[in-house]
Amino acid sequence: MASVVGGIGASHAPSMEHIYDAGEEVRQSDEWQPLFGPFKDVAAWLEELEPDRLVVIYNDHMDEFFLNAYPTFALGVADTYPVADEGFGSRPFPPVPGDSRLGWHIARSLVADEFDITICQELEVDHGVISPLPMVDFSEGDSGWKIPIVPLAVNVILHPLPSPLRCWKLGQALRRAILSYEEELRIVVVGTGGLSHQLTGPEFGRVEEEWDRKFMRLLAEEPESLTRYTYEDFIKLGGTESVEVVNWLAMRGALPLDAKPLVEAYYAHRIMGYGLQTFEVAG
Amino acid sequence: MELTQDYLDRLDAVQPKNLPPTLDLFDEETSRRGMRLNKAAYSLKHEEQRALFAADEERWLDQFGLTAEEKKLLVERDWIGLWRHGMSIYVMVKLLGVTGTALPEVGKQMRESGGANG
Numbered sequence: 001m002a003s004v005v006g007g008i009g010a011s012h013a014p015s016m017e018h019i020y021d022a023g024e025e026v027r028q029s030d031e032w033q034p035l036f037g038p039f040k041d042v043a044a045w046l047e048e049l050e051p052d053r054l055v056v057i058y059n060d061h062m063d064e065f066f067l068n069a070y071p072t073f074a075l076g077v078a079d080t081y082p083v084a085d086e087g088f089g090s091r092p093f094p095p096v097p098g099d100s101r102l103g104w105h106i107a108r109s110l111v112a113d114e115f116d117i118t119i120c121q122e123l124e125v126d127h128g129v130i131s132p133l134p135m136v137d138f139s140e141g142d143s144g145w146k147i148p149i150v151p152l153a154v155n156v157i158l159h160p161l162p163s164p165l166r167c168w169k170l171g172q173a174l175r176r177a178i179l180s181y182e183e184e185l186r187i188v189v190v191g192t193g194g195l196s197h198q199l200t201g202p203e204f205g206r207v208e209e210e211w212d213r214k215f216m217r218l219l220a221e222e223p224e225s226l227t228r229y230t231y232e233d234f235i236k237l238g239g240t241e242s243v244e245v246v247n248w249l250a251m252r253g254a255l256p257l258d259a260k261p262l263v264e265a266y267y268a269h270r271i272m273g274y275g276l277q278t279f280e281v282a283g
Numbered sequence: 284m285e286l287t288q289d290y291l292d293r294l295d296a297v298q299p300k301n302l303p304p305t306l307d308l309f310d311e312e313t314s315r316r317g318m319r320l321n322k323a324a325y326s327l328k329h330e331e332q333r334a335l336f337a338a339d340e341e342r343w344l345d346q347f348g349l350t351a352e353e354k355k356l357l358v359e360r361d362w363i364g365l366w367r368h369g370m371s372i373y374v375m376v377k378l379l380g381v382t383g384t385a386l387p388e389v390g391k392q393m394r395e396s397g398g399a400n401g
Contacts, residue, residue, distance in 0.1 A: 014376070061373040066325055067314055087327045087377030157373060159310035160297045199372045203305050204393035232299035235306055241372070271390065 002102075002181035004189060006049055007255045007279035008042065009219065009248040010132040012058065012192040013272055017091060017131045035274050038265035039135035042278055045263060046136055051188040053099055054137065054149045055106070055174060055254070056129050057247045058192045059156045061086070063126035070158045071118035073170065075110065076125075076151040077103030084124035096125060096133070097148040102181060106150060109177035115170055117152075125151055132192055154250065156193070156243045164234075165227040167246040171253020178254070191251025193244025195266075196273040200240055205271040211237045212273040213266055215245060219277065220261040223252045238273070248277075255279050309371055317369020323347040323357070324374035327381060336381045362389045363396045 019032050027036040063084035065071055081096045107119050129151055137147045152174070155161055162170070171189070178187050195212040198204060215238070218226050226249050234243050252259075259279040267274045299308060307313070314321070326332040326346070336343040344354050356364040360382055365375060379386060 062321075062325055062371065063328060067318065067321055067371075085328050085330065087333070088380045089330070157309060157371070158314055159299070159308055163293070163297065198306070199390075200307050200366055200393060201305050202394055202396050204390045230296040230299070232296070232301060235299060235302060235308075240306055240308065 002178050002183060002185040002187055004175060004178050004254055004256075005051055005186045005281055005283075006045075006188040007251050007259060007281070008136065008188060008190045009216075009251055009275060009277040010042075010136075010190065010192050011194055011272065011274045011276070012128050012131040012244075013274070014086070014127050014131065015270070015272065016274075017127055020131075020134055021091065031269075034265070034267040035269065035276075036135065038263055038276050039132075041263045042136050042276065045278060046188070049188070050186070051147060052185040053102060053187045054147050054190050055152060055178070055187060056133070056149050056190045056192065057152045057154060057171070057174075057250045058125075058128035058190075059244055059247060060128055060153050061126055062157070064124045065153070067158060070155055071153070072155045072162050073110075073115060074118040074120050074123075074153040075103065075107050076120050076123045076149075077107055078121055078123055081123055081125045081129075081149065081151060083130055084126040086126055091130065093130065093134070093138070094144050096129070096145050099148045099150060102183070102185070103150045105181050106152075106174065106177040109180060110170075110173055113173040113176060115173050123151060128153070128192055132190075152250075154247055156246060159231070161231060161243060161246070164229055164231075164246050164249055167250040168224070168227045168253040171250035171255075174250070175254040189251050189254040191248040193247045194238070194242050194273070195245060195275040196238035196242045197271055198239030198241060199271070203239065206239050207268045207271065207273045208238050208242075209266070209268040209273060212268070212275055215248075216261075216264065216266065216275055216277055219248060219252050220264075220279075223249065223257070242273075248275075252279075256281060258282070307366075313369045314371075315369070317371065319347050319349050320353055320357075320365060320368055320370045321374050323349060324370060324377050327374075327377040333381050360384060363392045366393070366396075
């Protein structure tokens with residue numbers, strides 16, 4: 001049977017793409033090393049862990065889904081996920097490999113568990129997936145992506161949003177879906193987004209380091225306490241766009257309660273609180 | 284009683300109501316107001332729409348049933364005005380490439396706006 005062998009929480013942002021694409025020298029510059037250095041630790045950890053699949057809980061930024069019909073939860077069941085053109089041309093990455101069979105199993109399991117997701121046989125993934133992914137799942141050169149993914153998108157853009165409690169329960173349901181899959185796959189669950197940022201209005205650029213660090217602490221030690229926060233709380237604490245942190249909460253819901261944080265990094269820089277946190281699961 | 288307190292609490296929490304005017308929400312009101320503008324900006328995920336924008340902005344503008352006021356906001360690159368008229372930041376960034384605008388310029392306008400979009 002399949003198992004959940006680890007978890008990763010990571011911010012996503014176009015800035016991470018620009019810096020990644022600028023090359024190793026820029027990534028390791030004084031300005032960006034605090035963000036990209038810890039990703040090397042994550043990559044090394046993953047290399048040792050050798051997961052077979054990543055389930056990536058993320059949010060789209062109107063690069064695939066639009067306001068004509070916005071899905072609350074959407075699951076990819078494809079064998080390949082092209083990289084979305086976000087308005088500047090696609091980044092030069094090959095499509096990300098998927099796992100259709102696993103995707104469909106998760107779809108059936110979630111629906112059996114009363115999570116009635118939108119099922120996507122075609123899905124272009126944007127920076128919600130692609131901005132942190134190359135740091136943990138890409139070999140530069142010809143070898144391309146190493147680990148197939150199953151993407152799971154959460155609506156954090158058009159209110160009403162699924163509640164933090166609902167996202168936590170989604171993670172728990174995802175865990176059951178993985179544990180009931182007959183193939184012996186070792187799976188790492190990833191949640192992307194946040195942490196604090198505010199991109200609109202007079203508070204543009206606001207970053208809340210103290211809250212971000214508290215969020216990561218709570219996620220590690222008392223994750224269920226975060227299900228009692230409302231979106232009004234999250235917006236006041238970390239900014240309008242910080243509500244993406246529910247993707248981390250869903251990831252945490254897919255792990256055992258006693259999962260332990262391993263790599264932990266935080267970098268408040270320019271207009272973002274960048275967080276990175278991996279979780280070990282006792283074998 | 285079908286409408287339990289637990290249900291009423293959840294219904295209450297689903298729509299943030301007590302945000303300060305400096306913190307906005309993209310919700311029923313904003314998304315209804317901004318539908319035409321958001322459609323226009325969303326189109327720029329397609330290369331051919333970006334090419335049309337570059338070649339003939341007026342013709343690009345004519346595709347989305349925009350009001351004269353909305354067109355004016357776009358032509359004047361009035362980011363704060365576009366936001367107040369319901370444009371989501373996530374499609375607004377698609378306008379940055381075709382208009383040669385850097386995000387800090389949008390940020391500067393946002394910070395100087397001094398008020399909400401609601």
